[in-house]
Amino acid sequence: MGHARFHGHQDMYTNSPDNRYGSLAAEIYDIDKPFGKLPDTAFYRDALKGLDGPILEPACGSGRTLVPLAEAGHEMWGFDTSAEMLAQAEPRCAKAGVRARLSQQGWSDFTYDQRFSAIILPVASFTLIEDADTAFGVLARFYAALSPGGLLLIDLTPLSTLAPVEDDRRSWVAENGDLLTLHAVRTGTDWTKQAFRLSVRYERWRENRLVAAELEPMVMRQWGIEEFRMALERAGFTDARCHGDYKRGEPPEAGTHMVTWEARKPA
Ligand SMILES: C[S@@+](CC[C@H](N)C(=O)[O-])C[C@H]1O[C@@H](n2cnc3c(N)ncnc32)[C@H](O)[C@@H]1O
Numbered sequence: 001m002g003h004a005r006f007h008g009h010q011d012m013y014t015n016s017p018d019n020r021y022g023s024l025a026a027e028i029y030d031i032d033k034p035f036g037k038l039p040d041t042a043f044y045r046d047a048l049k050g051l052d053g054p055i056l057e058p059a060c061g062s063g064r065t066l067v068p069l070a071e072a073g074h075e076m077w078g079f080d081t082s083a084e085m086l087a088q089a090e091p092r093c094a095k096a097g098v099r100a101r102l103s104q105q106g107w108s109d110f111t112y113d114q115r116f117s118a119i120i121l122p123v124a125s126f127t128l129i130e131d132a133d134t135a136f137g138v139l140a141r142f143y144a145a146l147s148p149g150g151l152l153l154i155d156l157t158p159l160s161t162l163a164p165v166e167d168d169r170r171s172w173v174a175e176n177g178d179l180l181t182l183h184a185v186r187t188g189t190d191w192t193k194q195a196f197r198l199s200v201r202y203e204r205w206r207e208n209r210l211v212a213a214e215l216e217p218m219v220m221r222q223w224g225i226e227e228f229r230m231a232l233e234r235a236g237f238t239d240a241r242c243h244g245d246y247k248r249g250e251p252p253e254a255g256t257h258m259v260t261w262e263a264r265k266p267a
Helices: 023-032 040-047 066-071 083-096 133-147 226-233
Strands: 055-058 076-082 100-104 116-121 146-158 166-174 179-190 193-208 209-221 238-244 257-265
Touching: 023 166, 023 179, 023 193, 023 209, 040 066, 040 146, 040 257, 055 066, 066 083, 066 133, 066 146, 076 083, 083 100, 083 133, 116 133, 133 146, 146 226, 226 238, 226 257
Parallel strands: 055 076, 055 116, 076 100, 116 146
Antiparallel strands: 146 257, 166 179, 179 193, 193 209, 238 257
């Protein structure tokens, strides 16, 4: 994925893979997004209530969403490219006493021998797909992987996310007393591609010494409401509708932070 296309100041991380979610990122992800506590978990639990059959969560990460859905009685399948995120998911399933079928795959080439009753992508993981053509291909893959009548649920951050932001600096104290820090810098925005780049620096400090650091270059593509509706229709989905900020039935508004799309593969 070339970086030169991006305007804004150049950074020096062009050779690293994007959106990797390495070990410090995975550890901080679970502290920053506490298990079961964010509003998306309840929204997805309600939206999937009563649904029969297997559910696939592409980019399932550390199981933050997948485990509560398995606890609610669903047959959960998940894949993710990050071995570090999956390594957090496995013990989490064991601790919760649930079984989930997890594998290390990517959304452009995942394969299964079966179809799913639902496919879900919470917390805007879909925006990690940098370009529109790849995203269209991934939607077609989701369509093929669903049973007739199957449900697709996808969260997207709104177009307003493309506006410039201040650096994001945060810190946490880990259970063992280590200080964990995050410093995210917007390194470029390409309005024509509706995407921005971030460089996220994660650090671990112990007794005032830096013991580990990781750079995570990230890229996120933002979608317009009507653009995504057309993308869903083009992939064959019907009955597309969206909800704002995890309030079911309430359409997004100007100040909405998250848009959740719901669509069906025709029966
Ligand atoms: C924002 S996290 C979401 C994790 C989880 N779905 C949740 O609800 O907490 C995004 C995830 O996307 C994964 N990811 C990034 N690129 C991917 C790809 N090409 N295929 C599959 N997963 C990918 C990352 O490893 C990370 O776990």
